[in-house]
Amino acid sequence: MKPLRSCLEFGLRFVGATLAMAVLLLGAPLLDTVSERYEPATAPPVQELHARVGVTLRRGDTLLSVLTHHGLERSLAHTLIERIAPFVNPRKLRSGDNIQLIVDPRDKSVQGMEVVLQDNLLRVKSTSEGWSAERHEIPSVRESAIKRGSITDSLYENGIKAGLTAQQILDLAGVFEYEIDFFSDFQPGDAFAAVVEETRYADGRRTPGRILAAELEANSKPVSAFYFVPRGQRGTYYDEQGHSLRRAFLRAPLSYARISSTFTGARRHPIFRTVRPHRAIDYAAPTGTPVVAIGRGRVEFAGRRAGYGNLVEIRHSNDFSSRYGHFSRIGQGIRRGSQVDAGDVIGYVGQTGHATGPHLHFEFLKRDQKINFLGLDLPKIERLNGADFERFVEFRNQQLAALRNGGRDTAMGIRLE
Numbered sequence: 401m402k403p404l405r406s407c408l409e410f411g412l413r414f415v416g417a418t419l420a421m422a423v424l425l426l427g428a429p430l431l432d433t434v435s436e437r438y439e440p441a442t443a444p445p446v447q448e449l450h451a452r453v454g455v456t457l458r459r460g461d462t463l464l465s466v467l468t469h470h471g472l473e474r475s476l477a478h479t480l481i482e483r484i485a486p487f488v489n490p491r492k493l494r495s496g497d498n499i500q501l502i503v504d505p506r507d508k509s510v511q512g513m514e515v516v517l518q519d520n521l522l523r524v525k526s527t528s529e530g531w532s533a534e535r536h537e538i539p540s541v542r543e544s545a546i547k548r549g550s551i552t553d554s555l556y557e558n559g560i561k562a563g564l565t566a567q568q569i570l571d572l573a574g575v576f577e578y579e580i581d582f583f584s585d586f587q588p589g590d591a592f593a594a595v596v597e598e599t600r601y602a603d604g605r606r607t608p609g610r611i612l613a614a615e616l617e618a619n620s621k622p623v624s625a626f627y628f629v630p631r632g633q634r635g636t637y638y639d640e641q642g643h644s645l646r647r648a649f650l651r652a653p654l655s656y657a658r659i660s661s662t663f664t665g666a667r668r669h670p671i672f673r674t675v676r677p678h679r680a681i682d683y684a685a686p687t688g689t690p691v692v693a694i695g696r697g698r699v700e701f702a703g704r705r706a707g708y709g710n711l712v713e714i715r716h717s718n719d720f721s722s723r724y725g726h727f728s729r730i731g732q733g734i735r736r737g738s739q740v741d742a743g744d745v746i747g748y749v750g751q752t753g754h755a756t757g758p759h760l761h762f763e764f765l766k767r768d769q770k771i772n773f774l775g776l777d778l779p780k781i782e783r784l785n786g787a788d789f790e791r792f793v794e795f796r797n798q799q800l801a802a803l804r805n806g807g808r809d810t811a812m813g814i815r816l817e
């Protein structure tokens with residue numbers, strides 16, 4: 401962050417005029433370019449006999465070492481640190497963080513310090529009664545900006561070029577996890593656009609926020625997502641129709657069944673009579689009972705595999721997959737590469753492979769590790785309706801217009817909630 405220091409210095413110096421700046425900032429049209437410097441209409445009051453020295457903490461620096469290095473007596477440095485402790489944990493100041501030392505220009509003695517904490521400025525000054533600490537709020541506005549690009553190398557590289565942060569790119573991949581296979585679905589020339597939230601502070605800093613809306617065109621298939629907060633619930637991403645994109649899984653892959661064996665680290669195997677882990681759930685059900693895919697996905701395997709007997713394996717996302725074993729027969733049209741939706745019949749209960757009676761052997765995998773499906777707190781399939789849906793449609797249309805027609809980096813000042 402190259403401009404941070406100059407911005408900091410500027411912001412700190414004129415913090416006395418924050419009110420004027422707030423008016424300036426909020427009254428001005430939301431700019432589409434970054435203003436590194438705000439030029440106040442009137443010069444800020446100069447009542448300072450002090451100078452400031454900007455210090456960027458380096459690896460191994462502590463606040464104590466910085467203060468004593470600049471000549472502050474150790475005991476005074478300790479009391480200063482005690483004074484700021486209620487506002488900021490001095491240990492949380494890390495290499496790369498900036499502080500401003502307030503010094504007497506005549507002898508360079510440390511008279512105080514200032515540090516910016518997200519949306520506050522903390523200032524400690526020497527007074528006749530010792531150190532006094534005060535906190536000032538730094539005015540800020542929340543804006544949104546559009547970042548767009550096309551894939552020539554990877555979503556990551558092109559995302560960074562388009563001005564997204566690494567975190568935002570990860571979020572974007574997470575939002576579309578169930579829609580797009582980020583390893584294979586992208587082709588050179590595919591495009592993306594995202595409306596991202598930013599907080600702009602009066603001292604010129606901008607901190608990136610969440611992705612409000614995004615559209616990806618992968619494999620010539622456009623998919624979009626919109627961040628929305630239903631009344632009384634937590635916000636999440638929805639598709640254009642208002643379906644939650646946190647693609648859910650069904651509670652179970654078949655109905656009218658009884659769980660005959662749950663996920664366990666150790667159980668006596670009914671055939672081999674040895675104690676071995678059973679990292680699966682067995683559902684006892686009559687032969688021929690239809691078994692459904694627990695979620696949308698792509699069939700990765702459909703056929704015979706040793707102890708599993710007739711097996712179907714489905715990949716739901718980069719992270720999740722599921723396996724269904726001992727089928728008497730595999731469902732119609734279920735073969736490697738087929739797309740399935742939650743609830744599609746993929747096979748019928750049987751006892752092929754190592755099984756003592758008809759049951760479904762069900763495994764759920766996260767990053768190829770078998771995990772306990774029953775212990776998962778999975779999102780329910782949900783769809784917006786009523787007043788939430790009406791609000792959603794309004795938000796969606798606004799965002800779509802921005803994504804599709806908006807210029808580069810247009811700031812729109814959209815507020816959530």
Ligand SMILES: [Zn+2]
Binds near residue numbers: 762
């Ligand atoms: Zn089993």
